[in-house]
Amino acid sequence: MGRKVFLDEEPLDDVRRRWLSRANIPRRTERIPTAEALNRVAAVDLYARVSMPNYNAAAMDGFAVRAERTFFASETNPVRLRVGEEAIVVDTGDPLPEGTDAVIAVERVHILDDGRTIEVLAPVAPWQDVRPIGEDVVVGEMILPAFRRLRPYDLGALLAGGVLEVEVLARPRVAVLPTGDELVPPKEDIGLGEIPEFNGAMLRGLAESWGAVADVFPITPDDPGFLRERVAAALERYDVVVLNAGSSAGRDDYTADILGSFGEIVAHGVATRPGKPVVLAVTPEGRPLLGIPGFPVSAFLAMEWFLKPLLDRYFGEGAPPRPRVRALLGRRLVSAVGRDEFVRVTVGKVEGRYVVQPLSRGAGVTMSLVRADGLLVVPREAEGFEQGTEVEVELFRDPAQIDRTVVLTGSHDFALDLLRSHLRRKDPTCDLSSSHVGSTAGLQAIARREAHGAGIHLLDPEDGTYNVSYVRRHIRGVPVVLVHLAKRVQGFLVAKGNPLGIRSLEDIARPGVRYVNRQRGAGTRILFDHLLRKAGISRESVYGYDREVPTHLAVAVAIREGSADVGLGIYAAAKAFDLDFIPVGEEQYDLLLLRSFVESPLGACFLEILQSEAFREELRRFGGYDLSRSGEVVYAQEG
Amino acid sequence: MGRKVFLDEEPLDDVRRRWLSRANIPRRTERIPTAEALNRVAAVDLYARVSMPNYNAAAMDGFAVRAERTFFASETNPVRLRVGEEAIVVDTGDPLPEGTDAVIAVERVHILDDGRTIEVLAPVAPWQDVRPIGEDVVVGEMILPAFRRLRPYDLGALLAGGVLEVEVLARPRVAVLPTGDELVPPKEDIGLGEIPEFNGAMLRGLAESWGAVADVFPITPDDPGFLRERVAAALERYDVVVLNAGSSAGRDDYTADILGSFGEIVAHGVATRPGKPVVLAVTPEGRPLLGIPGFPVSAFLAMEWFLKPLLDRYFGEGAPPRPRVRALLGRRLVSAVGRDEFVRVTVGKVEGRYVVQPLSRGAGVTMSLVRADGLLVVPREAEGFEQGTEVEVELFRDPAQIDRTVVLTGSHDFALDLLRSHLRRKDPTCDLSSSHVGSTAGLQAIARREAHGAGIHLLDPEDGTYNVSYVRRHIRGVPVVLVHLAKRVQGFLVAKGNPLGIRSLEDIARPGVRYVNRQRGAGTRILFDHLLRKAGISRESVYGYDREVPTHLAVAVAIREGSADVGLGIYAAAKAFDLDFIPVGEEQYDLLLLRSFVESPLGACFLEILQSEAFREELRRFGGYDLSRSGEVVYAQEG
Known part of the structure; x- marks a missing residue:
């Protein structure tokens, strides 16, 4: 129980400080050919062994002479020199012949006697037009100090200085041990209860991008004895052992038992979210043993906190820190007191300000790392x-890339991924980031100028129109343009063959029928509520009304996998998963864009794609879209 | 001759624009295992093939139930469920058993009948504590768009989404062909007239750091027929051919002839310094052929100008541009009108301002790239x-590293390299950069607050003292501290055995004796001038008085290699090259430091090393140093 005292309690900085004072990767070096040493780190100071050039060389085509012979030369008193004896023909780069110490360019002499004599009309200073020994590198000079990462021109200078082999820091060896009975090697036909082991590739990639070499061991089942053997074996050949525990409760306890048996536990648990169940241990020699959580986001963070600083210290010069920017927080963010919370965020630049939107906060959501432009603590x-609030964000991407990213929010549609794809095919330095918060939240984001655009499909029950009345009512003082994207068919998605015989709203409210809903504020949810009201059916009678998923795709997946029987969504989602579809009606999906964006070069490029036949052609194939008016301006408002 | 019109005339931007409109590397793709795809660039949009997780899973240890059964549960009306039938024991991560749709944590139920029954005291919502299908990745969603460089967590997400192989952009293949009769493979015993072929390693390193794979061909002699064959052979297997011509005059002409014979010359010469003699050609299909100069700095710049943008375009997303800072120019810089000049500079941060000092401007000085912190155009x-002047500089290093660099200037001494080495051993995130401009220029730099410190050894002929009177006279309004480094012996360096029998100043003025001098302002030169004056000898009578080299080492090398007979320098230089030494006297070498630096953490670290026994011990081995008072404050001045 003594160990448990740490759990949930110790701040990250304290844990990290103690860890760095206890764990260490001892430096090893190796000699390798200089030509193969790109990006390796010098282990010792590197001094030139030869000069480059190692001789005085002519810096011009002409004649090498002894300067002294010309000291009294003038137009009226030309000095004649015998070619081959007092004046030697040299080309640029030729060594200065014995007894000479200057070069006269060929165009500055008179050539007499068929080239047997030259006439010099002005004095030449010693060492004129001579490239001196060591101009590039002088023997004995320090080319580079220890702990420098070797760049392409460093290799050039070392070879020029006769350093043909260099002593570099060996890459630390990291063993990654994935463990868990539920794990299987990644495959396409994952069975029920199986989780593909995908952390290994990420962990190895992280360690290698910080300069280590890493091997991912075969999956170890949850068998403490076997696991202890594996760790022991890994310790024989590796500098660092990373045990990637499964995510079930209690596993970190036996991870701690195992790692503790090789030395001493330095920390068990850290006051963060995610990433809490970390186990840090050292052997009696201080070699690091890391037990990191199974959830991918936790695993990523734990590696950054505890492995990266050890590797940075090993190599001397760490990677430059990530850039930081001040940004406006686009959504309220509630976090528990007592833990540092690491929130993955998208970052967009809208009207000159950076705006961040939190992504999914689940520790298991790898996609939140993939989508993240930055990290907010x-x-x-x-x-x-x-x-x-103005917050500080650590960026995962270069700010210049973020400046060239279209930031969309609001409702989800397949068209958004397709727009991104076409945008990048047109200009890969651009990107498009979209967050799916639903039409209403999208409208609000535009009202606050926090995104360039929002997809909306908001039905006005008064007159059956879409979007315009909402924009009129909710957008004030912000010039916007509403651009039509598509008409699309909404309807109920049910399993192939419609086994429950669902035809109407009444069928959905039947006992035994499980609905899957969209999140609050989503246009599709508003439509469903509207349909319920019209039919006089209460929400409470719909089983699963509170089960919320964020996209059409997620609705289709729930039905396809059998965890729901019906959901409202677009035809394209039904088609993608081979589901049956009961149409409810056609709706209008528009993009509400800031006028400042429409008038920017990025916006122009975006609209060009929206209006292109290639884009429409590809979207049409998804099915259920009427694209005859895509790209048309539906409505514009000055502000 | 038509071609010659371009030479010396066309601005870089124009050449580059035309080059990019004419030359192209067509994209090729390859399929590789996702686990091996770190840092590769996706060639297509990548979509998830399976959901992760692909089943609904318990998110807690407890009991899976059908939520409906608990809707009316309360403290007063507990609902009893039979374990194994209505409530199934699940651990975190287990698939939700058929017929259940929620999980109740074990601590929230009463267990009765030896575990055969549980009692639920509150309603459970459907999907409570369930990790839903696709929480991490949903089948069908776009994981990444084309042209994204794959990061460690991208690999994780792809494998989680069942994408086991990815189509990535193949690395373009670059052939590097070093040419020149004078070239030999790098070796330690370089002969007279031989130049080691060291550009190849640099050019390959550059191409590879931009994402290509590059091969360096064997050295091709200056034989146009053979060279043409090599280029033809390279074109069969490579996307880009880089011909690295020798540096002698006229070579770029035949490079142009050869490359032109495979297609068309796009440019011949560019209005830059260095880098002018570039030859750019394309095959009829637009494949790039580059003829780049032999001088290493020119070669580096030409690669950056003309190969990098092609590779950046190939991969879609280029590397982020180098950071830029505004900085104060520490020395006047004269440049020819009509050419963009690319000057390598050191950059230091002194009292909050960035200060740049130009490095050697020779196209042949690889060390100017190695030493450079940035590039000034x-x-x-x-x-x-x-x-x-305030100038804009493109940085080669991270600004944070520059902020942790001690900037020294002034006179050269071996101690400076050693201080750098000790500083980096103590803290590899620190560095020391020193430029050798001589004591006088060093004094001026401190007066202008352009360096943290300057090594000076300035004799006051009035009273035979060193340094203090100069500081009093020349430093105004800048608080400084003069710290003693060493007493060192100065004397004349002559070849082993003193073959010319040099004993005195008179001997140096003898005909046939070749002197090598230090640059103007160097303390050693001031000492020599003082000695000449005392002996009543004129400068004109010293042969080679105007031959200037910047360091003690360079003086020793000139004598060692036989291009000079005598020079003034420190004992350590004579010892390093096994030369004879005729002592002239002992002098005082001090470091003049800004007080703001002395009081900074970086300065404290620096002084600690200066005063350390380890440093003195190592410097003492060079010979000729009296280190008994190293690190003592000689003099301080408020300003």
Whole structure:
């Protein structure tokens, strides 16, 4: 129980400080050919062994002479020199012949006697037009100090200086041990209860991008004895052992038992979210043993916190820190006091300001790392941040790339992925990031100028129109343009063959029928509520009304996998998963864009794609879209 | 001759624009295992093939139930469920058993009948504590768009989404052909007239750091027929051919002839310094053929200008541009109108301002790239910049590293390399950069607060003291501290055995004796001038008085290699090259430091090393140093 005292309690900085004072990767070196040493780190100071050039060389085509012979030369008193004896023909780069110490360019002499004599009309200073020994590198000079990462021209200078082999820091060896009975090697036909072991590739990639070499061991089942043997074997050949535990409760306890048996536990648990169940141990020699959580986001963070600084210290010069920017928080963020929370965020530049939107906070959501433009830390003493707070964000991407990213929010449609794809095919330095928050939240984001555009499909029940009345009502003081994207068919998605015989709203409210809903504010949810009201059916009678998923795709997947019987969504989603579809009606999906964006070069490029036949052609294949008016301006408002 | 029109005339931007419109590397793709795809660039949009997880899973240890059964549960009306039938024991991560749709944590139920029954005291919502299908990745969703460089967590997400192989952009193949009769493979015993072929390793390193694979061909002699064959052979197997011509005059002409014979010359010469004699050609299909100069700095720049943008375009997303800072120019810089000049500079941060010092401008000085912290462009319409101008510099290093670099200037001494080495051994995130401009220029740099410190050894002929009177006279309004480094012996360096029998100043003025001098302002030169004056000898009578080299080492090398007979320098230089030494006297070498630096953490670290026994011990081995008072403050001045 003594160990448990740490759990949930110790701040990250304290844990990290103790870890770095206890764990260490001892430096090893190796000699390798200089030509193969790109990006390796010098282990010792490197001195030139020869000069480059190692002789005085002519810097011009002409005649090598002894300068002294010309000291009294002038137009009226030309000095004649015998070619081959007092004046030697040299080309640029030729060594200066014995007894000479200057070069006269060929165009500055008179050539007499068929080239047997030259006439010099002005004095030449010693060493004129001579490339001196060591101009490039002087023997004995320090070319590079220890702990420098070797760049292409460093290799050139070393070879020029006769350093044909260099002593570099050996790459530390990291063993990655994935463990868990539920794990199987990644494959396409994953069975029920199986989880593909995909962390290994990520962990290896991280370690290698920090300069180590890493091997991913075969999956170890949850058998402490076997696991202990594996760790022991890994310790024989590796500098660092990373045990990637499964994510079930209690596993970190036996990870701690195992790692502790090789030395001493330095920390068990850290006051962060995600990433809490970390186990850090050292052997009696201080060699690092890391037990990191199974959830991929936790695993990523734990590696950054505890392995990267060890490798940075090993190599001397760490990678430059990630850039940081101040940005406006686009959504309220509530966080538990007592833990530093690491929130993955998208970052967009809208009207000159950076705006961040939190992504999924689940520790298991790898896609939140893939989608993230940056990381926002809510410190453990804070309860979170209000929407509109200025926060500091650590960027995963170059700010210049973020400046060229179209930021869309609002409702989800397949068209958005397709727009991204076409945008990048047109200009790969551009990108498009979309977050699916539903039409209503999208409208609000535009009202606050927090995105370039929002996909919306909001039915006005008064008159059956779409979108315009909402924009009129909710957007104030912000010039916007509403551009039509598509008409699309909405309807109920049910399993192939419609086994429950669902035809109407009444069928959905039947006992035994499981509905899957969209999140609050989504246009599709508003449509469903509207349909329920019209039919006089209460929400409470719909089993699963509170089960919310964020996209049409997720609705289709739930039905396809059998965990729901019906959901409202677009035809394209039904078609993609081979589901049956009961149409409800056609709706209008538009993009509400800031006028400043429409008028920017990025916006122009975006609209060009929207209006292109290639884009429409590809979207049409998804099915259920009427694209006859795509790209048309439906409505514009000055502000 | 038509071709010659371009030479010396066409601005870089124009050449580059035309080159990019004519040359192209067509994209090729390859399929590789996802686990091996770190840092490769996706060639197509990548979509998930399976969901992760692909089943609904328990998110807690507890009991899976059908939520409906608990809707009316309360403290007063507990609902009893039979374990194994209505409530199934699940661990975190287990698939949700058929017929259940929620999980109740084990601590929230009463267990009765030896575990055969549980009692639920509150309703459970459907999907409570269930990790839904696709929480991480949903089948069908776009994981990454084309042209994204794959990061460690991208690999994780792809494998989680069942994408076991990815189609990535193949690495373009670059052939590097070094040419020149004078070239030999790098070796330690370079002969007279031989130049080691060291550009190849640099050019390959550059191409590979931009994403290509490159091969360096064996050295091709200057034989146009053979060279043409080599280029033809390279074109069969490579996407790009880089011909690295020798540096002698006229070579770029035949390079142009050869490359032109495979297609068309796009440019011959560019209005830059260095880098002018570039030859750019394309095959009829637009494949790039580059003829780049032999001088290493020119070669580096030509690769950056003309190969990098092609590779960046190939991969879609180029590397982020180098950071830029505004900085104060520490020395006047004169440049020819009509050419953009690319000057390698050191960059230091002194009292909060960035200060740049130009390095050697020779195209042949690889060390100017190694030493450079950045690149300063003097545009072709400018004649240069005055000292003190604010200039924009492109940084080669991270600004954070520059902030942790001690900037020394002034006189050269071996101690400076050694201080650098000890500093980096103590803390590899620190560095020390020193430029050798002589004591006088060093004094001026400190007066202008352009360096943290300067090594000086300035004799006051009035009273025989060193340094203090100069500081009093020349430093105004800048708080400084003069710290003693060493007493060192100065004397004349002559070849082993002193073959010319040099004993005195008179001997140096003898005909046939060749002197090698230090640059103007160097303390050693001031000492020599003082000795000449005392002996009543004129400078004109010293042969080679105007031959200037910048360091003690360079003086020793000139004598060692036989291009000079005598020079003034420190004992350590004579010892390093096994030369004879005729002592002239002992002098005092001090470091003049800004007080703001002395009081900074970096300065404290620096002084600690200066005062350390380890440093003194190592310097003592060079010979000729009296280190008994190293690190003592000799003098301080408020300003």
